[in-house]
Amino acid sequence: MSEDHAVNSVATIELLRRDSQKILKGVLTGDPEKDRRNVSTLLATINAVSSNLDDAEITKNLVDMIVSLTEADRGILLLRDAEGDLEVTVARGLGGVDLEGEVTYSRSVAAKVTSSGRSVCIVDSLSGEYPRLGESVHELQLRTVMCAPLLMSDNLIGVMYVDSRLAREGFTGADLTVFEALCKQVAISLTNIRLKRASVRAEASSEAKSLFLANMSHELRTPMNAVVGVTALLLDEDLTPQQRELVEIIRSSADSLMALVSDILDVSKIEAGHLDMVSVDFDLRDVLEDVTDQLSLRALEKGLELVCPVELDVPVLLRGDAGRLRQVISNLVENAVKFTSQGEVSIWVSCDERDEDRATLRFAVTDTGIGIPDDHLETIFCTFSQVDPSHSRRHGGAGLGLPIAKHLVELMGGEMGANSVLGKGSSFWFTLPLLTQPGCALPVEPALTKLEGKSALVVDASVMNRVWLSTLMESWGCGCEEAEDPEQAMARLRRAATR
Numbered sequence: 001m002s003e004d005h006a007v008n009s010v011a012t013i014e015l016l017r018r019d020s021q022k023i024l025k026g027v028l029t030g031d032p033e034k035d036r037r038n039v040s041t042l043l044a045t046i047n048a049v050s051s052n053l054d055d056a057e058i059t060k061n062l063v064d065m066i067v068s069l070t071e072a073d074r075g076i077l078l079l080r081d082a083e084g085d086l087e088v089t090v091a092r093g094l095g096g097v098d099l100e101g102e103v104t105y106s107r108s109v110a111a112k113v114t115s116s117g118r119s120v121c122i123v124d125s126l127s128g129e130y131p132r133l134g135e136s137v138h139e140l141q142l143r144t145v146m147c148a149p150l151l152m153s154d155n156l157i158g159v160m161y162v163d164s165r166l167a168r169e170g171f172t173g174a175d176l177t178v179f180e181a182l183c184k185q186v187a188i189s190l191t192n193i194r195l196k197r198a199s200v201r202a203e204a205s206s207e208a209k210s211l212f213l214a215n216m217s218h219e220l221r222t223p224m225n226a227v228v229g230v231t232a233l234l235l236d237e238d239l240t241p242q243q244r245e246l247v248e249i250i251r252s253s254a255d256s257l258m259a260l261v262s263d264i265l266d267v268s269k270i271e272a273g274h275l276d277m278v279s280v281d282f283d284l285r286d287v288l289e290d291v292t293d294q295l296s297l298r299a300l301e302k303g304l305e306l307v308c309p310v311e312l313d314v315p316v317l318l319r320g321d322a323g324r325l326r327q328v329i330s331n332l333v334e335n336a337v338k339f340t341s342q343g344e345v346s347i348w349v350s351c352d353e354r355d356e357d358r359a360t361l362r363f364a365v366t367d368t369g370i371g372i373p374d375d376h377l378e379t380i381f382c383t384f385s386q387v388d389p390s391h392s393r394r395h396g397g398a399g400l401g402l403p404i405a406k407h408l409v410e411l412m413g414g415e416m417g418a419n420s421v422l423g424k425g426s427s428f429w430f431t432l433p434l435l436t437q438p439g440c441a442l443p444v445e446p447a448l449t450k451l452e453g454k455s456a457l458v459v460d461a462s463v464m465n466r467v468w469l470s471t472l473m474e475s476w477g478c479g480c481e482e483a484e485d486p487e488q489a490m491a492r493l494r495r496a497a498t499r
């Protein structure tokens with residue numbers, strides 16, 4: 001059984017069960033023989049609905065159930081079309097016979113129900129109770145008719161109609177109660193069917209959109225690769241300063257476009273669930289070096305310090321998706337550099353957990369930049385989210401980097417988060433479980449063990465560098481003091497000399 005259909009049928013049964021009191025009140029007439037028949041028909045139909053795979057079958061079953069429980073000759077389900085006109089959707093006769101072709105029914109009765117939104121029950125077309133309606137029913141050689149509105153959230157989506165020929169007794173009040181209760185179930189069932197169809201359509205359209213995006217970005221990358229490649233070749237030529245400046249503009253625009261296209265490709269692949277991870281042996285130091293090489297110039301141009309401390313117990317020979325790890329760190333460092341105008345950016349790597357052949361590493365990219373307001377921290381990982389729309393004009397970017405980074409980290413089995421203080425800086429962190437290669441620890445320089453027991457003074461303007469160097473020195477058994485500038489350093493040295 002397809003899952004969707006099973007869910008739909010189960011939902012129908014649930015709803016039938018919920019209203020069963022009402023239904024049973026109508027089904028149980030007091031006549032034991034009739035009650036037995038009614039209950040067994042109801043159970044048989046519920047069974048049929050629950051095991052059915054097809055929406056059309058479900059509606060046919062419901063109409064059959066109505067025909068059987070009301071002992072009508074025919075049951076007709078009429079639904080409104082786009083223009084609001086009633087159209088015969090299902091027409092069934094006694095014993096579940098499909099009534100094919102043009103089906104006649106009392107249009108006047110159906111019109112009355114549509115306009116009033118209330119049920120109509122003509123017990124006997126000759127009784128004169130409804131003079132004009134009764135006459136029109138009698139003209140069709142019918143004695144008795146019941147018709148009830150089908151409502152979906154107060155909107156009339158159609159009507160359910162049953163009738164019987166002259167030979168039959170008229171419908172009773174008990175028949176009408178059963179009929180109205182069952183019509184409610186029909187409306188609920190139809191609502192479920194429509195919701196399911198809408199969700200299938202929405203899913204298909206979203207999938208088509210992702211596929212289109214993936215194809216488009218793929219197609220765009222091919223010519224863009226040529227633009228980037230040829231621009232690089234051109235820059236190797238003997239160009240006048242003015243020509244060089246123009247080609248540099250082409251290169252930087254092409255790089256931005258390429259980055260955007262790659263992000264769109266990643267988003268569409270993530271949405272379509274087509275992003276595959278690879279597992280290769282790599283050296284963490286190479287990944288970190290690639291990132292710092294790529295971004296240190298940009299940091300330097302802004303007068304920022306870019307540091308990358310790796311704690312001593314971090315295994316560096318690893319197995320995993322090095323390319324995606326590089327992409328995530330690059331994205332965080334790029335943002336950190338972009339949103340920091342003075343101070344420093346650090347990539348701090350530590351080890352959260354470690355066993356024989358795996359380790360969970362923690363990466364924290366911290367900056368001393370503009371920071372992020374608290375209310376934006378929650379949405380910062382949502383697609384197209386930017387703290388301030390002017391960021392995209394001033395700094396470029398489309399708000400895709402962080403959601404992609406978070407997805408990648410999660411696909412690799414890790415977690416990502418951020419802390420920030422407005423005006424002081426931000427720290428984006430992620431954890432990553434990785435396999436380790438044998439002999440993967442960071443090598444300790446044997447000569448450095450000679451520093452044991454010595455005192456050291458760490459002088460650096462960068463807090464991160466000072467913290468990192470002090471941690472390192474202390475791990476070698478050195479006593480450590482820190483100074484952030486030459487004056488402080490001299491003062492500390494003088495104090496040490498007099499001790």
Ligand code: ADP
Binds near residue numbers: 339387396397402
């Ligand atoms: P974009 O490509 O627009 O930078 P991201 O998803 O990488 O997209 O970032 C979304 C937004 O998050 C940025 O536009 C910026 O407003 C904010 N942001 C990201 N990183 C930082 C940071 N280190 N400091 C301050 N704001 C940041």
